[in-house]
Amino acid sequence: xxxxxxxxxxxxxxxxxxxxxxxxxxxxxxxxxxxxxxxxxxxxxxxxxxxxxxxxxxxxxxxxxxxxxxxxxxxxxxxxxxxxxxxxxxxxxxxxxxxxxxxxxxxxxxxxxxxxxxxxxxxxxxxxxxxxxxxxxxxxxxxxxxxxxxxxxxxxxxxxxxxxxxxxxxxxxxxxxxxxxxxxxxxxxxxxxxxxxxxxxxxxxxxxxxxxxxxxxxxxxxxxxxxxxxxxxxxxxxxxxxxxxxxxxxxxxxxxx
Amino acid sequence: xxxxxxxxxxxxxxxxxxxxxxxxxxxxxxxxxxxxxxxxxxxxxxxxxxxxxxxxxxxxxxxxxxxxxxxxxxxxxxxxxxxxxxxxxxxxxxxxxxxxxxxxxxxxxxxxxxxxxxxxxxxxxxxxxxxxxxxxxxxxxxxxxxxxxxxxxxxxxxxxxxxxxxxxxxxxxxxxxxxxxxxxxxxxxxxxxxxxxxxxxxxxxxxxxxxxxxxxxxxxxxxxxxxxxxxxxxxxxxxxxxxxxxxxxxxxxxxxx
Numbered sequence: 001x002x003x004x005x006x007x008x009x010x011x012x013x014x015x016x017x018x019x020x021x022x023x024x025x026x027x028x029x030x031x032x033x034x035x036x037x038x039x040x041x042x043x044x045x046x047x048x049x050x051x052x053x054x055x056x057x058x059x060x061x062x063x064x065x066x067x068x069x070x071x072x073x074x075x076x077x078x079x080x081x082x083x084x085x086x087x088x089x090x091x092x093x094x095x096x097x098x099x100x101x102x103x104x105x106x107x108x109x110x111x112x113x114x115x116x117x118x119x120x121x122x123x124x125x126x127x128x129x130x131x132x133x134x135x136x137x138x139x140x141x142x143x144x145x146x147x148x149x150x151x152x153x154x155x156x157x158x159x160x161x162x163x164x165x166x167x168x169x170x171x172x173x174x175x176x177x178x179x180x181x182x183x184x185x186x187x188x189x190x191x192x193x194x195x196x197x198x199x200x201x202x203x204x205x206x207x208x209x210x211x212x213x214x215x216x217x218x219x220x221x222x223x224x225x226x227x228x229x230x231x232x233x234x235x236x237x238x239x240x241x242x243x244x245x246x247x248x249x250x251x252x253x254x255x256x257x
Numbered sequence: 258x259x260x261x262x263x264x265x266x267x268x269x270x271x272x273x274x275x276x277x278x279x280x281x282x283x284x285x286x287x288x289x290x291x292x293x294x295x296x297x298x299x300x301x302x303x304x305x306x307x308x309x310x311x312x313x314x315x316x317x318x319x320x321x322x323x324x325x326x327x328x329x330x331x332x333x334x335x336x337x338x339x340x341x342x343x344x345x346x347x348x349x350x351x352x353x354x355x356x357x358x359x360x361x362x363x364x365x366x367x368x369x370x371x372x373x374x375x376x377x378x379x380x381x382x383x384x385x386x387x388x389x390x391x392x393x394x395x396x397x398x399x400x401x402x403x404x405x406x407x408x409x410x411x412x413x414x415x416x417x418x419x420x421x422x423x424x425x426x427x428x429x430x431x432x433x434x435x436x437x438x439x440x441x442x443x444x445x446x447x448x449x450x451x452x453x454x455x456x457x458x459x460x461x462x463x464x465x466x467x468x469x470x471x472x473x474x475x476x477x478x479x480x481x482x483x484x485x486x487x488x489x490x491x492x493x494x495x496x497x498x499x500x501x502x503x504x505x506x507x508x509x510x511x512x513x514x
Binding site: 128232234237238246 | 296385388389415416419420453486487491492499502510
C-alpha cells in the first residue's frame with residue numbers, strides 16, 4: 001500500500017491532474033469514481049488506484065474483480081484526487097488517437113466543430129450532449145480548453161470514451177476538407193435564417209464559436225450557411241453548450257422523423 | 258473615496274456576496290460589470306460602487322452619467338468583488354417580489370418548474386435560456402440554489418432582471434394550483450413518449466429535477482404527462498440545463514410555427 005505522498009507514482013498523478021503537457025507527453029488522462037472507471041473501454045486502462053475505504057466497501061467488489069490495482073491510504077488518495085469529496089478510485093487511462101479519416105469514414109456524419117471553447121464545463125457538456133444526439137465526431141481548434149482537463153472529463157459523464165474527437169492546429173484547413181463531404185452550418189448572431197428551416201438529413205457539421213466572442217469572421221466565412229437560434233426578450237446570446245445542444249438535437253430530431 | 262476595507266459599507270457588501278441570509282434580510286442582491294449594471298431596471302438600483310480605474314476609463318462616462326456612486330480604491334474594489342478579475346463596477350440592487358398570481362396572469366403561459374437544482378451555473382443558464390425561449394415564469398423548490406448567488410447571477414447574463422421567478426416552500430401545493438390552468442410535463446427517464454410528440458401551444462409547464470437524482474417520485478407523480486428526450490450512445494441522461502433548454506425551445510418552436 002502506498003502511504004507516502006512522496007511516492008513517485010503519486011507525484012506523477014498530481015502532475016497529470018494539473019498539467020496538460022504531462023498528459024500529452026505520457027499519452028494518458030485521469031478519471032475518477034466508480035462510474036467513470038467501470039466504463040473504461042477494453043484495453044485502455046493503464047493504472048488503477050484504490051483507497052483503503054473504497055476496497056473495504058462491499059458494493060464495489062464486482063468493479064475491482066480481476067483488476068490489478070494499487071492500494072493507497074486515505075491521505076494519499078486525497079492528494080491524488082482532483083475533487084473535494086474524493087470517491088476512492090482513480091484510473092490512468094490511455095488516450096485514444098482519432099484521425100480525420102477515421103472520423104469522416106463514419107456513417108450518418110454529424111460533426112461538431114468548435115472554435116476556442118474556453119469553459120471546461122461547456123466542452124464536457126457538449127461532448128455528453130453530442131453523444132446523445134448522435135454526433136459522429138468533434139473537431140476542436142487548438143485554442144479550445146484541453147478535453148483531458150479533469151473538469152471537462154467529469155462533465156462528459158463518460159462520453160469522452162465514446163465520441164471521436166481531435167484537436168487541430170489547422171482548423172481552417174480541416175473545415176475546408178470537411179466541406180467536400182458535409183454542409184457546414186455556423187451558429188451566428190448575424191445569420192438571416194433560423195436553424196430549424198434547414199434540412200440536416202445529409203452529412204452535417206455544426207460550427208460553434210468562443211463563449212464571449214463567438215466565431216471569428218474568417219471562420220464564419222468558411223461556413224456554407226449561417227444559422228441563428230431565435231431569442232425572445234433581451235437575451236443577446238445563449239450559453240455555447242446550450243446553443244450547440246439545440247442545433248445538434250435539431251439534426252437528430254429530423255433524422256429520427 | 259473609500260480606501261479602507263473596514264468601512265461598514267464594504268463589510269456589508271462582503272457579507273452580501275457570500276451570505277444568502279444577508280441578501281434576504283436586506284432584500285437586495287449584487288451585480289458586477291458594466292453590462293449587468295447598464296441593464297438594471299428603473300428604480301431598482303440601491304447603491305453603486307466604482308473603482309478609481311473604472312472612473313478614469315473614458316468609455317464608461319455614459320454609464321456613470323446622472324448616477325450617484327461611491328468611489329472606492331482598487332484595493333477596496335478587489336475586496337468587494339466576487340470575481341478574480343474585477344470589472345470595477347458593482348451595484349446593490351433591490352430584489353423584485355413576484356407572486357404566483359402575477360406569474361399566472363401572463364399571456365402565453367410557459368413555466369419552468371425546478372426541483373432542487375444545485376449547480377449555480379445550471380440555474381443561471383436555465384434563466385438565460387428561458388428568457389430566450391419565452392418562459393413567463395420560473396418556480397423553484399426551496400431546495401434550489403439561491404438565484405441571488407453571484408455565480409448564478411453572472412450566468413443569467415441579465416435574465417435575472419426580466420424573468421419572473423419565485424421560491425416556494427410548498428412546491429407540491431403550487432404545482433397543484435398550476436395544474437388548474439396548465440398542462441405540466443415532467444422530464445423523466447422512465448417516460449414512454451418523446452418530448453416532441455406533444456403539442457405545447459396551450460399553457461405549458463415543464464418540470465425539471467435535481468442534477469444527479471432527477472425528480473422525486475412524488476413530484477413526477479403530480480405531472481400530467483412524463484416526457485423524455487431521446488438519447489443515442491450510452492448516455493444515461495443529459496445535463497439539467499441542456500435538458501431544460503431542449504424542452505423550452507420545443508415549446509417555443511411550436512408556438513413560432
